[in-house]
Amino acid sequence: MEQVTVALPQSSRERIRRHEWLTDLALLAPGLGYLLIFMVVPLIQVILRGVGLLAIGEPSRLTLDFYRQVVENKILRDSILFSLYFALVTTAVSLVLALIVSALLQIQFPGRSIISVLYKIPLVVPSLVAAFLVLTIIDQGGIIARALSRYGIEWPELVHDRWGLGIIMVLVWHNVPIMIVILSAVMSAIPQDISAAARNLGATPWQVFSNITVPLSLPGISAASLLVFIGVFGAFSIPSLLGAPYPSAISVIMSNEVLERANWAQASALGTIVTAVSAVVLYVYYRLIRRQEAALR
Amino acid sequence: MSTAELPGGMAEAPRRSAGAPRMPMRWLLTLGFFGFATIVLVIPLIVGVLWSFVNPEHGWFPPAIVPPSLSLANWRAMLSVPEIGQAFFMSFLIAPIVTVLCSALALPTGYALGRRRLKARRTIELLILAPIILPGIVLATGLGSMFIRMGLSHTILGVVLVQTVVVLPFMIRIVAATFEGVPQDLIDAARNLGAGPWALTRHVLIPMVKPGLVAGGLFTFIGSLEEFVLTFIVGMPHVQTLPVLLWAYLGGRSSIFTYAAVVTMVLLAPTILLLFIAERALKQEYLAAGFGKV
Numbered sequence: 295m296e297q298v299t300v301a302l303p304q305s306s307r308e309r310i311r312r313h314e315w316l317t318d319l320a321l322l323a324p325g326l327g328y329l330l331i332f333m334v335v336p337l338i339q340v341i342l343r344g345v346g347l348l349a350i351g352e353p354s355r356l357t358l359d360f361y362r363q364v365v366e367n368k369i370l371r372d373s374i375l376f377s378l379y380f381a382l383v384t385t386a387v388s389l390v391l392a393l394i395v396s397a398l399l400q401i402q403f404p405g406r407s408i409i410s411v412l413y414k415i416p417l418v419v420p421s422l423v424a425a426f427l428v429l430t431i432i433d434q435g436g437i438i439a440r441a442l443s444r445y446g447i448e449w450p451e452l453v454h455d456r457w458g459l460g461i462i463m464v465l466v467w468h469n470v471p472i473m474i475v476i477l478s479a480v481m482s483a484i485p486q487d488i489s490a491a492a493r494n495l496g497a498t499p500w501q502v503f504s505n506i507t508v509p510l511s512l513p514g515i516s517a518a519s520l521l522v523f524i525g526v527f528g529a530f531s532i533p534s535l536l537g538a539p540y541p542s543a544i545s546v547i548m549s550n551e552v553l554e555r556a557n558w559a560q561a562s563a564l565g566t567i568v569t570a571v572s573a574v575v576l577y578v579y580y581r582l583i584r585r586q587e588a589a590l591r
Numbered sequence: 592m593s594t595a596e597l598p599g600g601m602a603e604a605p606r607r608s609a610g611a612p613r614m615p616m617r618w619l620l621t622l623g624f625f626g627f628a629t630i631v632l633v634i635p636l637i638v639g640v641l642w643s644f645v646n647p648e649h650g651w652f653p654p655a656i657v658p659p660s661l662s663l664a665n666w667r668a669m670l671s672v673p674e675i676g677q678a679f680f681m682s683f684l685i686a687p688i689v690t691v692l693c694s695a696l697a698l699p700t701g702y703a704l705g706r707r708r709l710k711a712r713r714t715i716e717l718l719i720l721a722p723i724i725l726p727g728i729v730l731a732t733g734l735g736s737m738f739i740r741m742g743l744s745h746t747i748l749g750v751v752l753v754q755t756v757v758v759l760p761f762m763i764r765i766v767a768a769t770f771e772g773v774p775q776d777l778i779d780a781a782r783n784l785g786a787g788p789w790a791l792t793r794h795v796l797i798p799m800v801k802p803g804l805v806a807g808g809l810f811t812f813i814g815s816l817e818e819f820v821l822t823f824i825v826g827m828p829h830v831q832t833l834p835v836l837l838w839a840y841l842g843g844r845s846s847i848f849t850y851a852a853v854v855t856m857v858l859l860a861p862t863i864l865l866l867f868i869a870e871r872a873l874k875q876e877y878l879a880a881g882f883g884k885v
Contacts, residue, residue, distance in 0.1 A: 317707075318703055318707055318709055318710075320699070321699040321700060321702055321703035321707070322699070322700050322703045322704075322709075322715065323699075323700075324695070324696040324697075324699050324700055325696045325697055325699070325700025325701070325719070325759065325763050326700060326715065326718060326719075328696050328755070328756075328759060329718055329719065329721070329722065329756070329759065329760075330718075332734065332752060332753070332755070332756045333721060333722055333725070333730065333756055334718075335733075335737070336730060336732075336733025336734045336736075336737050337725070337729070337730075337733055339733050339736065339737060340729060340732055340733040343736070350736060398620060398623075398624070401617070401620060402617065403617035403618070403620040403621050403624070404617060404618060404621045405621045405624070405625065406621075406624075409624045409625070409628065411866075411867070412628050412632060413628070414866060415632060415863060415866065416632075417866075418813050418817075418862040418863065418865070418866050419859065419862065420816070420817035420819070420834055420837075420858055420862075421817070421819070422819060422834050422837045422838055422841065423837065423855045423858055423859055425841065426639065426837070426841055426848075426851050426852070426855050427635035427636065427638075427639050427855070428635060429841070430635060430638040430639055430642060430848070431634065431635050431638065435652075437634065437638055437656065440655065440656055441656060467631065521724075524724050524726075525726075527726065528725075528726020528727065528728055528729065529726070530726075530727060530728045530819075530820045531819050531820065531834075531838065534838075534842075535838065535841055535842060545726065545728040545820075548728050548729075548732060549728060549731075549820075549823075549824065552731075552732060552735060552824060553824065553827070558732070558735075558736050561732045562732055562733075565728070565729040565732045565733070568726050568728070568729055569725065569726075569729050572724050572725060572726065575724075576717075576720070576721075576724050580717070
């Protein structure tokens, strides 16, 4: 008798566990299945095609030629360096701006609610539209150039320039709000008592900012910076519109390889490199998030 | 914060927290913020609007700060130039389909992520984060060749499918975050009152996650309207959405600013309108769930 009563719950527990597992699978299937088919499979194809497999229009063979091209061909090499360059500069400039704005947004001031809606506008502005809006201001025929020409001052060429200043300006305009959203969420979680105590002990607002606000927002700062960096590193539309003929961004080179030369293999090799850079950054991001969660516990 | 209501003369009031600056300082902040917003946001928007109304007969050449004359000619071109009308139709045909498809895919998966104990949760979250992190051009390279083989290139269905890949993660994360916020008591209470899985979903879960679903749907709709890289590589040249057209007008040395401005306004108006309508739905938490924390 006793054996039966023990055995029954056990087997039913097993059944429940299997049932639970099947339910999880059924619930996860639509979203994850979609991503497996339309993201993981193409991604694997890109990686394989980069080493000469799954070739289109020619026999497949395992080769590192396409990676050798990246090392030997100056155009390809420079495109990677150029993308790294504008991604780093954009991230640094955006971070400084976002830190200042988020810190100031923590203070109550008249019209704050309007500003906190206004700053989100670039979030919903498509990057091509952002490019157009900034173009009408900073281009040679833009508003600033027109205003300055009355006083005989010549406005420098900022678009299609060698240093990608136009690209960086538009990317900063577009990415600062994302950073502000993340940073002000982190900053508003900092207990007011801490900064109040520091102020009572005679700290200047700047000291509070640099010794309290910034260190305590460090998890948000790293997360925001990494997200912006990855997004900008692979950005296509803005560099393709505002970039100089040389050097081109890596994404622009990739689209040219695909659309103009149908050289899918070379584009795939470059794509693998971009993915690898993003994956490394993503790994770092995850490590930071984990440490942040561990610290909160 | 109650201190905001205090008049300047009560600066010494004990309720004032030590970090809050005095009233004139706050007005200085207001001035600074609105000045900054004017330069980086309002002026570009005004100039963009002006460009869309430039009279093509007189043009708008430097050094004129304002156009010599305005007209509706460029907007009329919207109807007479077939490509603008077609692109408009295409964009607003694809966006709702993508939104519906995304909601259908994200609801069950978001529920599982938000409410259930999952094995391999980290891996699943990483997989969902990947399309946000992965550069669009890499996905476009992989999907482009795959869709050529499947005969989905240059088709509306193909564009719907690729756009869903990039917006689905936002939807899943936002929906998961909302499901996570539903109090367990409410679900237990409904179960105790005899609600089955279907009734529970219909009367408790769906109403509770509605704000998140609205926010997610909004994100998805705007994301679909804005999406460029994948649409460009997979859809070209047959499926031309508004961003693809804008790229054509802005690209090259002879950019057509006037038409670009019209397309810009058409793209911008619904998104900004939606942003203002949904200010309440687009709470910081949802935005943060979409972008920031995992």
